[in-house]
Amino acid sequence: MGVSTSRNEHCRPLQSPITICTKKVKYDSCLKPLYIYYDPKSTRRLVNLGHCFNVEYDDTSDRSVLGEGPLIGYYRLRQFHFHWGSSDKDGSEHVIDGQEYPAELHIVHWNAQKYPSFNEAMKHPDGLAVIGVLLKIGEPNPAIQNIIDNLDQVKTKDKECPFTQFNLSSLLPNDRNYWTYQGSLTTSPYLECVTWIILQEAIPISSDQLHHFRGLLCSSENEDPSFILENHRALQPLAARVIRSSCK
Ligand SMILES: COc1ccc(C[C@H]2SC(=S)NC2=O)c(OC)c1
Numbered sequence: 001m002g003v004s005t006s007r008n009e010h011c012r013p014l015q016s017p018i019t020i021c022t023k024k025v026k027y028d029s030c031l032k033p034l035y036i037y038y039d040p041k042s043t044r045r046l047v048n049l050g051h052c053f054n055v056e057y058d059d060t061s062d063r064s065v066l067g068e069g070p071l072i073g074y075y076r077l078r079q080f081h082f083h084w085g086s087s088d089k090d091g092s093e094h095v096i097d098g099q100e101y102p103a104e105l106h107i108v109h110w111n112a113q114k115y116p117s118f119n120e121a122m123k124h125p126d127g128l129a130v131i132g133v134l135l136k137i138g139e140p141n142p143a144i145q146n147i148i149d150n151l152d153q154v155k156t157k158d159k160e161c162p163f164t165q166f167n168l169s170s171l172l173p174n175d176r177n178y179w180t181y182q183g184s185l186t187t188s189p190y191l192e193c194v195t196w197i198i199l200q201e202a203i204p205i206s207s208d209q210l211h212h213f214r215g216l217l218c219s220s221e222n223e224d225p226s227f228i229l230e231n232h233r234a235l236q237p238l239a240a241r242v243i244r245s246s247c248k
């Protein structure tokens, strides 16, 4: 029995990440193909948050959006970031049939059609939509190399630098089939405001590129250096949730 607060009396928690058992997902023919339009000109900056780095976008208008799929209306691109582990053996947040991947990309969008701000949107179950892309060890990824080449400008916590003209679509796999379920932010404040859209095809990253992520510092420039060796949350109970699939 989950902790019941005044706002969600007698509900089970809807936390993320979870493990996806592909034999138990439910094909839903009502699910539409994803509509994704990312304008490279809306890329703004790279920032080290201390537990990860974000690539942030201009989300003051619908320049880069995600729509259709399981969603009602269009959601505005705000930022993307990665989760990784201290070795290539783990690092992803979502786990597929018990298989952990070495990293996971989160592309964060918010429901600007319904809510006046990102912070307001996070207070509602249909506030955010996050595309999760699993990463597997393979050939060096040129798009990720473009980001890595700028990481030394944001080595320490709270550093930021301009980062523009990034082609985020080049980080998406060709196969856009997905699993989707209702869940939460995977760090504090763990708000249950996310429609998760996990792509079924992983993208490649080389072991050396992943090593560069672990070279980022969680300490600020005037502190003793300590590395962001890993930043992925433990698996959470699926409870009564059913994961839907866009394909059989
Ligand atoms: C206070 O608002 C927040 C806090 C943290 C994150 C990042 C978390 S949530 C996620 S998905 N992956 C992560 O690492 C937010 O992202 C939308 C929003």
Ligand SMILES: [Zn+2]
Pocket: 081, 082, 083, 106, 186
């Ligand atoms: Zn994340």
